[in-house]
Amino acid sequence: MEHIRLPKVESVRLLDRVSPRRSRVGTLYLTATHTIFVENEAGVRSETWVLHSLVCSMEKQAASASGCPLIIHCKNFQVLHFVIPRERECHDVHLSLQRLSQPETYEELYCFSFNPNVDDEERRQEWDFLDLKADYRRMGLPNSLWKLSTVNQHYKVSDTYPADLFVPESATPPVIVGSSKFRSRGRFPTLSYYSKENHAAICRSSQPLSGFSARCLEDEQMLEAILRSNPRSDFMYVVDTRPKWVLAAGSAGKGYENEDNYSNIKFQFIGIENIHVMRNSQQKMLEVCELRSPSMSDFLEGLESSGWLKHIKAVLDAGIFIAKAVAEEGVSVLVHCSDGWDRTAQVCSVASVLLDPYYRTLRGLMVLIEKDWVSFGHKFSHRCNHQVGDPKEVSPIIDQFLECVWQLMEQYPCAFEFNERFLITIHSHIYSCQYGNFIGNNQRERIELGLRERSHSLWSYLWTNQADYMNPLYRPDHSQAQGLLRPSTAPYCFKFWRGLYNRFDRGMHPRQSVEDYLSAIQEETQQLEEQLASHKQVGQNLSCLSFSETKTTTTFDKSPTAWALGTDLGLANTPQDYTGGFITSSPCQPKVPDSSLILQDLNQTPETNLSNGSDQESGIADLSCRSPLSEDSTRDPDSDEAAYSAA
């Protein structure tokens, strides 16, 4: 690879962030796709893999006697603190990674080289797994009130919208086209969610180009058509998700709907801040997460001044307003911000999760992200910085949506079919570029890139591995899994999402996972049910019974925690630095032999390796936050080295 200035550096140290005295020495390899750190000490081999596309930023610090520190911040919030012996080497690694982590063309993205060995037919099935038309059918569309419009075929009306859109039955092409000319980027009002029960709908668009007094007859007709598509309601809400002061400040040409010009609308401002505020806010919060042994005050003050939870609350509040308008008042809502691809996507999708239990299922959440985010043109490539671009376009808008879902899961533990790991895995892959789903900024770009033919779909991967992402407390018939969620948004209901933002600081997570314990119990229960059924079936067939007898004894002797936790607690749990450096004679922790239970998927290719680190503090926490990314993997000494020796 032309960009790799130095494929291998020996005697590199990887520092442990929580206790810096505990560092590992090994060899650093740069490959076409990954940075790999291999620790090989006393026969114990441990590997840390980092995808280049996950590298967010790097910090090369001044060299000291012990070497030259290089700190790598990843988009999945992993932070790696390397110390490279020589300045020159550090410089080369730095430059190489800078280039490798910032592809200049789409062609360089990892999804085009990631090859999980499936044939074209299987690949086609992967992509056909989610069908948005099926979701509209599920909502009962098309019907006598809403129709599928062909107006945006070949992306002629709005190049950032999907080709298939639902519009009111009475909206004629001239009205749609007229309205689109009055809206930023041609993003005219169109349907996002429709409630079969009471005909209320959530529609979305960009802002009207009303300026100070301009009006557009077709746009007014368009809103009138939306209103009429909800026969039981005599008014509709228009929600502008921006803070009012933004518009009071007045920028020429842009604006909001004037209640005098649109009949029967109720206009509502909801103050969600813009992408720049959100980017800075997350940055500040991450700085707090990365503090080395912060005091409680450092942490809480930092969290407050980052404003992050305030913004999460604003998004959720907006979602609740809309969900209640639809479910409780039966009133349709048109939502927009400026372009209608950031705040609008957040608010529409949060409202959908609150409204419809389907979106709280594994498949439903995938459909929702595919619909409100991917198809409606959330600019993933720009927002997630998939390739070199304008840093001012980067913003964690999708992170905030995932976090809103997580906050809801904390309040409603039985309402969601999926678990936290599911959200974290999705988050990782939005940034990893391993799958084609989140490449490009809109549907038109994805078609042009031929992603369906040249890359793979995350959704079918997640579906295949659904056992990892199931919430054991979920039951489809549980009361929490029914109807509208009415969460509390009192400030104390919002928690810091340690599982995502401090995901790689394993010592911080609970050492035993209730969820994994319950999942193991459920698995055992299922086996018992099968045995019971077979016992009844075979009746008196003794040979069969004596067979299952041996099977049952082996099953029951095992404690469920041993299953769930995978490793011995004693090996996995070691004290933190409680002393503030007082005790210096602290003995070295005994080396932990590789446990085969940590290694989940040895037979997978490195790219899809599920396994995590062998750090002694990690064993248990690992299982609760593993991802199919090849992050920090411990592998068998015999495993193939082809992947990085090819570099």
Add this chain to the structure above:
Amino acid sequence: AEEFSLMYPFFYRPMFEVIEDGWNSFLPKDAFKDLESMTDEWRLSEVNKDFSVCPSYPPLVAVPKDVDDDTLRKAATFRHSGRFPVLSYYHKKNGMVMMRAGQPLTGTNGRRCKEDEKLINATLRPGKRGYIIDTRTINVAQQAKARGGGFESEANYPQWRRIHKAIERSNVLQESLIKLVEACNDQSHSMDRWLSKLEASSWQTHVKEILTTACLAAQCIDREGASVLVHGTEGTDSTLQVTSLAQIILDPACRTIRGFQGLVEREWLQAGHPFRQRCAQSAYSNSKPRQEAPVFLLFLDCVWQILRQFPCSFEFSESFLVLLFEHAYASQFGTFLGNRTAERAKLSLPEKTVSLWSWVNRPQELERLSNPLFEANSLVIWPSVAPQSLLLWEGVFLRWNRSSRCLDEAYEEMVHIIEYNKELQNKVNSLRRQLAQLETEDPLLQTP
């Protein structure tokens, strides 16, 4: 005693059958039998049988075998409120011990006491050093000298290494609780305001500091293989937080329902934590009594934090901790009345009131308090003390502010999953037994 005799516990008559009288469940001599089974290096001293040597100690205390009662009497004169060093915990794994005491009364001119030195040195193995964990900062400990208190100097205690931590004193903690409760009741719905009030209350800071100190004590014992002496000023507050939490970390027995009761008895009630003074009015008090402080509540909060991090390692659930919190402040039972054993004896509490443990140790109550996830874990459990790992104890502080319906439902769901599994196991096992029986009864069915 008049103020007591009108209290509810003196009128309360149990409406339940007492299976085991809780007043006799955790006697020092029974606890000592357990110790005797592990080591013969300790003895039970009766030096305080009439509460004259140390009014806040129980009549029986465990001390090194080779130290006689005279030495104890002299050492008591050198320690705050006569609280001479006594055994708090014996670590079976390596024979190391944790002791607790009041501060040494060195004063400004550096008084020393040979008997005190002898007493604590007697707990060290030959050639071994120990750690003294002073729960106060070095500055606070220095200032204490002016009032006759102080700390162990290196010169006089060369075999001991002193570590100062910073656990706040009771009035600061009370202030913190009042602010925290006020923050939780704030109706403003502003995130900034909530976070800044939560921070300003410093409650979580205290939780972190106490847990860290307890972890340090446990680390010295288990990882450094050293014995530890813990004290602050009086030795009745921060000292007990540290010694009891260290035992939760080190000793699996303390993580059972009965073991935890024993811990509360030993390290709080018998050790002389002044419950009457500390737990009189909780957060809503206009008069701000000087002695009021949520020392015990902070201990329970810390236990809850460990429970959250090791949800399968405790036999009891959060509801047991909440129950103890409630009864420490207001109760129909006599357990938390009074400030010390001497006071309880004088009031004849065992004869005139019912023990909380009598209520708890009944099958139906034990079931309600037990943790369905429990799997005996014989290991030391090291909690994380990072701010990200420490949470607000919603079950206590937000209990009346938000509905817990959804969380309660989740708990029921969890219980259901576990019970259904047990039910199936029983079914399969009984089927197997029936078939085994059939097999022996009917030789025709026996496989060749």
